[in-house]
Amino acid sequence: xxxxxxxxxxxxxxxxxxxLRGMSYIGHGLSHAIFGxxxxxxxxxxxxYVGAGVWGFIASLLIGRVARRRVIGADAAIxxxxxxxxxxxxxxxxxxSGFTRNFDAALFGNILGVTRSDVIVIALVxxxxxxxxxxxxxxxxxxxxxxxxxxxxxxxxxxxxxxxSLVLAATIVSTLRILGVTLVAAALVIPPATARMMTDxxxxxxxxxxxxxxxxxxxxxxxxxxxxxxxxxxIVLVGASLFVLVFAYTSMRNVSRRPLPV
Amino acid sequence: xxxxxxxREGALITATSxxxxxxxxxxxxxxxxxxSAGDLVGIxxxxxxxxxxxLRALTGALQPTRGAIEWSRGxxxxxxxxxxxxxxFFPVTVKEAVLMGRRSDRRVPWASPAEQEExxxxxxxxxxxxxxxxxxxxxxxxxxxxxxxARALLSRPQVLLLDEPTSGVDIRTRHxxxxxxxxxxxxxxxxxxxxxxxNGVAAHLPELICLNRKIIARGSSREVLTPAVLERxxxxxxxxxxxxxxxxVVEAADQYVDEFLEExxxxxxxx
Numbered sequence: 001x002x003x004x005x006x007x008x009x010x011x012x013x014x015x016x017x018x019x020l021r022g023m024s025y026i027g028h029g030l031s032h033a034i035f036g037x038x039x040x041x042x043x044x045x046x047x048x049y050v051g052a053g054v055w056g057f058i059a060s061l062l063i064g065r066v067a068r069r070r071v072i073g074a075d076a077a078i079x080x081x082x083x084x085x086x087x088x089x090x091x092x093x094x095x096x097s098g099f100t101r102n103f104d105a106a107l108f109g110n111i112l113g114v115t116r117s118d119v120i121v122i123a124l125v126x127x128x129x130x131x132x133x134x135x136x137x138x139x140x141x142x143x144x145x146x147x148x149x150x151x152x153x154x155x156x157x158x159x160x161x162x163x164x165s166l167v168l169a170a171t172i173v174s175t176l177r178i179l180g181v182t183l184v185a186a187a188l189v190i191p192p193a194t195a196r197m198m199t200d201x202x203x204x205x206x207x208x209x210x211x212x213x214x215x216x217x218x219x220x221x222x223x224x225x226x227x228x229x230x231x232x233x234x235i236v237l238v239g240a241s242l243f244v245l246v247f248a249y250t251s252m253r254n255v256s257r258r259p260l261p262v
Numbered sequence: 263x264x265x266x267x268x269x270r271e272g273a274l275i276t277a278t279s280x281x282x283x284x285x286x287x288x289x290x291x292x293x294x295x296x297x298s299a300g301d302l303v304g305i306x307x308x309x310x311x312x313x314x315x316x317l318r319a320l321t322g323a324l325q326p327t328r329g330a331i332e333w334s335r336g337x338x339x340x341x342x343x344x345x346x347x348x349x350x351f352f353p354v355t356v357k358e359a360v361l362m363g364r365r366s367d368r369r370v371p372w373a374s375p376a377e378q379e380e381x382x383x384x385x386x387x388x389x390x391x392x393x394x395x396x397x398x399x400x401x402x403x404x405x406x407x408x409x410x411x412a413r414a415l416l417s418r419p420q421v422l423l424l425d426e427p428t429s430g431v432d433i434r435t436r437h438x439x440x441x442x443x444x445x446x447x448x449x450x451x452x453x454x455x456x457x458x459x460x461n462g463v464a465a466h467l468p469e470l471i472c473l474n475r476k477i478i479a480r481g482s483s484r485e486v487l488t489p490a491v492l493e494r495x496x497x498x499x500x501x502x503x504x505x506x507x508x509x510x511v512v513e514a515a516d517q518y519v520d521e522f523l524e525e526x527x528x529x530x531x532x533x
Contacts, residue, residue, distance in 0.1 A: 020352060020353070133371075134369075134370070134371060135369050137370075137371035138361075138362060138364070138371070141358075141362060142362045144352075145349065145352050145354060145359075145362065146343065146347075146348065146349070146362075148318070148323065148343060148347070149341055149343050150362075151321075151323040152318065152321035152322065152323040152339070152341040153341065153363065153365075153417065154322070154365075196353055199353060200353050200354075200355060200396075200397035201353060201354070201355050201358060201395075201397075202352075202353050202354050202355075202358055203358065203371070204353075205353045
């Protein structure tokens with residue numbers, strides 16, 4: 001439960017920037033790209049975190065590079081780089097039968113199979129990411145809100161973007177074994193999207209998103225134990241239920257606030 | 263009142279033989295320009311003439327492909343973007359938006375009491391301190407413009423660059439904004455901004471730059487708002503009248519417009 005709560009906190013924190021940068025699709029794509037790295041590192045007998053981490057960082061930099069070609073666009077760049085990377089992973093799986101055992105775990109996550117080193121890695125990534133967001137709060141916020149003016153105000157936006165790519169890759173790699181390829185993207189997007197509906201302040205959204213991520217992780221684990229369902233889907237379903245509740249509440253509030261036609 | 267006076271002698275920003283390209287397309291060339299303390303300059307020119315590119319180059323956000331831009335030692339440049347480019351759905355309150363402009367090296371997310379006080383003083387000066395905790399989308403067009411002016415001023419600039427600050431606002435809001443810019447200018451801030459409004463804004467400024475990829479002319483409004491300069495800048499014939507000592511630009515009679523009007527009259531007679 002502690003690991004799930006940590007994963008929720010981390011995804012809620014990083015996801016706020018992902019959603020506000022309009023990069024929801026990159027979270028989805030990058031988790032698939034990193035799957036390629038995970039399989040490659042298994043086949044080449046390299047440590048999972050090193051192989052998948054380097055692969056993920058390169059993939060996110062490549063996306064940025066391809067997206068800069070205006071005729072292609074960011075969405076197509078993400079589509080090309082991440083699906084190609086995912087395909088490499090699938091091709092390697094089909095050639096090396098040894099990985100099949102871990103295939104389901106990589107795709108859908110297996111929180112009960114996490115090792116002590118997985119816990120240490122996710123705790124480390126959370127502390128480092130938290131420290132970076134604390135130290136670079138204003139440059140990160142300014143670059144996310146208005147990159148052009150941030151650059152004009154002397155913020156090195158290129159370096160901030162590269163740092164964010166690194167943090168995003170580290171977040172996905174560290175939570176991949178817990179949540180799985182298909183559900184990491186949901187953990188990155190649902191808490192901040194829910195938080196956004198609850199507030200118009202960036203600082204409050206950041207805090208709420210982390211809280212929603214942590215609650216989803218803890219309650220999801222509890223439900224998965226008592227209802228005997230897989231932990232990844234349980235965590236995501238709790239988050240999605242919170243989203244639906246907040247969506248319904250804010251929609252009703254907006255309707256009641258709307259003035260009656262005269 | 264918040265102190266903004268940082269006036270000094272000589273050029274604050276100097277552009278020498280600057281050229282800017284986007285890919286193969288030359289957007290600006292042969293730009294020689296000095297912005298000095300006490301300047302209040304308007305940049306006019308048609309769409310695509312390089313006005314925004316010139317402002318971005320003067321902030322240092324855009325590297326010229328040729329030539330050089332130099333800033334005198336310690337000069338800070340404040341930049342106010344076009345409001346059309348702002349992401350209005352971003353979760354940010356008025357106060358949060360203004361505090362993005364702080365320049366201190368504090369390595370904590372929250373602003374110091376002095377920075378908070380300065381932000382509130384600036385918002386009070388802009389007449390919007392009571393809206394500090396509102397979301398930026400909940401403000402009127404003129405108030406939104408003032409939020410971004412306040413953000414730029416929080417960095418205590420010597421030069422303030424504004425991109426189309428008067429576009430899409432009503433006459434009253436435009437008047438208030440021009441009044442604010444004149445006030446800041448009198449306090450010693452050098453101000454440069456782009457505008458499409460030749461009669462309502464440009465004609466009232468002490469200095470204008472006519473731009474169309476190159477600087478066509480620089481001088482007082484009476485010197486540069488002439489039919490010859492305007493035709494070279496906009497590529498269309500214009501007439502200039504004088505009203506209360508100020509130039510008033512009117513579109514010259516156009517053969518296509520004439521034909522259109524004649525056709526309309528013909529239809530009216532036929533029916």
